[in-house]
Amino acid sequence: MSPFQIVFIKACHLPVEIEHRAYWAVKxxxxxxxxxxxxxxxxxxxxxxxxxxxxxxxxxxxxxxxxxxxxxILRKQFQVSQKVLLFNSRLKLIVGKLHSRWDGPFFITNVFPYGVVELKDENTNSTFQIKLFHEGPARTMGEMENISLMEPTPFADDGLEYGQYSKWESLDG
Known part of the structure; x- marks a missing residue:
C-alpha cells in the first residue's frame, strides 16, 4: 500500500501509466x-x-x-387620389426598433412625367413634390484619374523642419 493510498483511500494513477496503457491498447x-x-x-x-x-x-x-x-417586385404606377406612405431614409440617427421609418399617409394630387409625384399631407394640407427613388449602379462622369497618395515633403525654402509650423500673421495689419 502506497502513502497516497493510505491518506486518500484511493489508488494513484499517474499520466505515464495511462499513456502506457493507451499505447498498449493501440498495439x-x-x-x-x-x-x-x-x-x-x-x-x-x-x-x-x-x-x-x-x-x-x-x-x-x-x-x-x-x-x-x-x-x-413591379414598378408602381401611381394615380391621383391614391393614399401612399413615404419612406424616411434620413431616420438612421434615431435609435429604436419600434420607431417606424414610414411617414404618412399622403394623398397623391398630381402625377408628373419621369416619376415626379405631388403629395398632400392630410393633417397640414401642405403639398410637396418628390421623385421616385430607383436604386442602381452609381454613375461616373468620364474616366477616373488615379492619384497616388504619397507622404508630403516639406518645402526646402521655408527653413522649417517637418512637423514645425511658422507663426501666422494677420492680413489686417
Whole structure:
C-alpha cells in the first residue's frame, strides 16, 4: 500500500501509466500510426470540401431567392387620389426598433412625367413634390484619374523642419 493510498483511500494513477496503457491498447488493436494519420487527414480534407460545397450552395440559393423576389417586385404606377406612405431614409440617427421609418399617409394630387409625384399631407394640407427613388449602379462622369497618395515633403525654402509650423500673421495689419 502506497502513502497516497493510505491518506486518500484511493489508488494513484499517474499520466505515464495511462499513456502506457493507451499505447498498449493501440498495439493490441493492431493499428498503424501512419495509416491512422493519413486517414485522419483524408477525413479533414473531405470535411473541408463539404463545407465549401455547402457555402457555394448557400450562395446559389441566395441568388435564386433574390432573383425570384426581384421578379415579383413591379414598378408602381401611381394615380391621383391614391393614399401612399413615404419612406424616411434620413431616420438612421434615431435609435429604436419600434420607431417606424414610414411617414404618412399622403394623398397623391398630381402625377408628373419621369416619376415626379405631388403629395398632400392630410393633417397640414401642405403639398410637396418628390421623385421616385430607383436604386442602381452609381454613375461616373468620364474616366477616373488615379492619384497616388504619397507622404508630403516639406518645402526646402521655408527653413522649417517637418512637423514645425511658422507663426501666422494677420492680413489686417
Amino acid at each position: 493490441q488493436c493492431n493499428l498503424a500510426y501512419d495509416q491512422a494519420g493519413k486517414q485522419r487527414k483524408l477525413q479533414l480534407q473531405e470535411l473541408e470540401e463539404l463545407c465549401l460545397e455547402a457555402y457555394e450552395n448557400s450562395q446559389i440559393y441566395k441568388q435564386k431567392v433574390k432573383q425570384f423576389h426581384d421578379q415579383e
